[in-house]
Amino acid sequence: MSVRQWTRDLSMGARFAFTGGREGWLRVVLTAVGVGLGVALLLLTTAVPSALSVRHERSEAREDYTYSQHPPAKADNTLVIADIDTTYHGKEIRGRLVEPDGPRAPLPAGVSAYPGPGEMVVSPALKNLLDSGSGRLLRERLPYRVVGTIAESGLIGSRELAYYAGMENLAPRINGWQVARIAEFGSPQRTQERSDPVLLLLVMVVFVALLMPVAVFIAAAVRFGGEQRDRRLAALRLVGSDSRMTRRIAAGEALGGSLLGLVLGTVFFLAGRQAAGSVEVVSISVFPSYLNPSPWLAALVAVAVPAAAVLVTLLALRGVVIEPLGVVRTAKPARRRLWWRLLLPVVGLAMLYPMFDQGRSNGDFNQPLVIGGVTLLLVGVTALLPWVVETVVARLGGGGVAWQLAVRRLQLSSGTAARLVSGIAVAVAGAIALQMLFAGVQDYYTKNSGRNLFRAQMEVSATQGAALNGATDKFSATKGVLKATVLSEASIGDASWTDGEGPDLAGGATVGDCAALREVARMSSCRDGDVFALRGGQFDADTAKMVRPGRELHFQTSTGMDHYEDVPWTVPATLKSARSIEDPRGERRSGLLMTPSAVPARVAASMGGSVYLSIDRSVPDAHEYVRNTAAAIDPMTSAYAWVATEESKKFTSIRTGLFGGAICVLLLIGASLLVSQLEQLRERKKLLSALVAFGTRRRTLSLSVLWQTAVPVALGLVLAAAVGMTLGAVLLKMTGTPVGVDWPSVLAMTGMGAGVVLAVTLLSLPPLLRLMRPDGLRTE
Incomplete structure (x- = not known):
């Protein structure tokens, strides 16, 4: 045929x-x-x-981390940028604080000019949300004036919620993981993952x-x-x-x-x-x-x-x-x-x-x-x-x-x-x-997250101790919060930290008031000024070896990436002992427990820590009220709800x-x-x-x-x-x-x-x- x-x-x-x-x-x-x-x-x-x-490609093009221990020096073509992602009603919001070092600072895709301090440019979907009635609580969290929108080239989806907000004095908070100085946007070369x-x-x-x-x-x-x-x-x-x-x-x-x-x-x-x-x-x-x-x-x-x-x-x-x-x-x-x-x-x-x-x-x-x-x-x-x-x-x-x-x-x-x-x-x-x-x-x-959801349902993390001052009262007064526990952490060792390589005490030092410390340990008595050596944790031998009354230890403080200061401290003769119990994260801590007045002032100002919160689930939007309080305390705090399991x-x-x-x-x-x-x-x-x-x-x-x-x-x-x-x-x-x-x-x-x-x-x-x-x- x-x-x-x-x-x-x-x-x-x-x-x-x-x-x-x-x-x-x-x-x-x-x-x-x-x-x-x-x-x-x-x-x-x-x-x-x-x-x-x-x-x-668009996600890679707007990547803003160098993953380097040696960020570029300040110049007229560099930018300080901070990651302040948040969540609102179950939707992820990509947030960045920016501070250009000069007129030639690199611009992210979709942004024609940087917003000034107190201003922000937003994605169209975020602008619609902020203008709607359902965005009332989010407007309280983002108190910046909208001066523009992010173009399509800077977004990975039409409904993506994202913004760039201007901020001053970001440079002192550079730490290499949340705040960084960059000279260009884009993902660096990394090894191919199997x-x-x-x-x-x-x-x-x-x-x-x-x-x-x-x-x-x-x-x-x-x-x-x-x-x-x-x-x-x-x-x-x-x-x-x-x-x-x-x-x-x-x-x-x-x-x-x-x-x-x-x-x-x-x-x-x-x-x-x-x-x-x-x-x-x-x-x-x-x-x-x-x-x-x-x-x-x-x-x-x-x-x-x-x-x-x-x-x-x-x-x-x-x-x-x-x-x-x-x-x-x-x-x-x-x-x-x-x-x-x-x-x-x-x-x-x-x-x-x-x-x-x-x-x-x-x-x-x-x-x-x-x-x-x-x-x-x-x-x-x-x-x-x-x-x-x-x-x-x-x-x-x-x-x-x-x-x-x-x-x-x-x-x-x-x-x-x-x-x-x-x-x-x-x-x-x-x-x-x-x-x-x-x-x-x-x-x-x-995998099981290990979090004890009966003791806490949310956690707020802060990188600076100043952000945690008065945090207990502020979160306790927040609508929907039943209880707030503030625990700070510091690195401590038996040698100087000036080179950033000091021999660290496993577990470090956990700082909090007596009520907070009782969430991680059992102790016979506690008052402000007390210091406790923990027993029953994972690193008991390390604690017994390094923590003895009269011995000089060294706190590490950081004034920026690769900039460390050493604060000597002598273990007091009144050192007490405490038995470690599971904390809200499901872990048994080791090292030292310290009440606030026992910590040197220079150390307290630089310590990071977490606030563990018990939430009244009957209060609508309780999680959003917590996130608003956290943002008001410090925009760079991270607030997230705990879950029983975590998925890849x-x-x-x-x-x-x-x-x-x-x-x-x-x-x-x-x-x-x-x-x-x-x-x-x-x-x-x-x-x-x-x-x-x-x-x-x-x-x-x-x-x-x-x-x-x-x-x-x-x-x-x-x-x-x-x-x-x-x-x-x-x-x-x-x-x-x-x-x-x-x-x-x-x-x-x-x-x-x-x-x-x-x-x-x-x-x-x-x-x-x-x-x-x-x-x-x-x-x-």
Whole structure:
């Protein structure tokens, strides 16, 4: 067969798709909408790597730490900058205090000029928040006058909350980790961090699991209008076309719908791309300019979708006999073969088997094998589902009229019913496997924080002792605070600190009033001026060796980065002993305990420390009141709420990406399934009208349609659960993690799939009722 003949037949079919009258146009539009939704999500997926790359580049470009022990000397091209990030109502706010040393100080991306003292430039999202009623408490925390906004080039997302505020006298507080002097912005060269094989495996499986339902829906969409198309093909046979030419013309019709779907998909993508700038999903936002698909990936989508439309149509018609007087589809079809359907998941398992027990210590997982194996297992769902539906419904019978109507329809067209829910089944199977994998490996990336949340729920850290003066009273007077405990810390050793290398006493010195010290130790008596040597801590031997009455020790004070002062101090003869207990952080301290008047004044002024706070959870915004008090005491204090567990940021970001992608896929599933359902109802319009005309109750017909959806959905979800748990167990075996079924996740994912189908069924009821009218028998 020549290429010319193929081209002529395909183009003829494409013309038929657009010149078939109202019915033809409706069929093409339904196909195009279904394909377009899938194409839009594929384009969005191809744009994800670009968006992540741009976010990373912009984050690196505005990096403001040198990670050096030798910052540049003050010059007219240097800048002093301080990190004062904060949180408001669960959202992270990126904050920086800036003090340019001269007119040529480097400007961060997106900022045209530095704000003066008491002024700030803010991101558009932060400006909107500050101007709104919900930003009242935040305005108290940021008492700076807004004089400008940060441009897009200086932000990593459209909804990012960020600001730069001007401040004076930052230089004396340079410490190399919170306050630094820099000569340029940008991340310094660092050693490449070794990638985590398990995290890479998670990323690969997430992409495959999210994209497979999209591919399944596109394949199903190009087969819309199958029964009406077959009647037209019979007419073509009547006027002289042979069976092969007829199939190529049918493929041309699908090609025309898919090409229109590419156009609609591009439009949907551009509309969604523009809307992406105004939404935030699981704390992630992007600018529309981020979502630029890679040209070669976009070209691959543009070629693959029409090619898939042609191939799917040819494969679908392979077992259909098209004759001049009709299509042999209503006769009992040949029984579907099971062996090749089982072969797909078996081959998938064989591809994954060599990586069993590889874990995290034996290098990266083989990417082609992982992607191929997971894909074949998920494709196995779509291959097995038609056989399962056909086998089960063939044995069904009896029951009421609605049930019998539904069963008979399923027995005549079980393949159509299976296609309708195959996307749901694939999505649920992938989601179950991912949830099992996440649940199995999360212990590797989650650790107990050790914090005692019964004794304190928030902590405020300060780098200067002056900031802690009177902090107990200030925080105790803060709304929502039940108790405030202030503990400062100082470094102490048995030799001079002038070179910054003194022999440190393990545990150092902990300073606080008697009530605060009783939070970390048991003591017989305490009054201001007392000093205690701790026993029962981790470094008892070190304390016994260095802390003896009359011995001279040396406090270390810092006047800036690499600038240390030595303060001699003699251990008093009245030294007491105290027994260490777990502090609010869950640690047992070592070294010295000192009351405030026992500390030399020069040491007290430079000590850093923490305030441990017990919060009244019944007070709304109690955490925000604490953060406001902390900012009023010193803008460079860090206030954060304690949590019982801490998770790896990379692990959390991958899971966040999964949730964002799952939301998009669920929306696609719902929209595509609704289009599929409407197309099915439209094809059966005359049949429904005939049944109504013969006296069948609408309630009976509605129930029959519901059963026609419920039976294949139930079978699909059972199959999806089985395949999903199998894939999840295989992935856990690959990571060297004990295999266990996360039943709450299995039930939740299955319930979500059933919920989407239920919602689509309810939305399709109004059109169904309109179709069940006797005048639907009218024809032209």
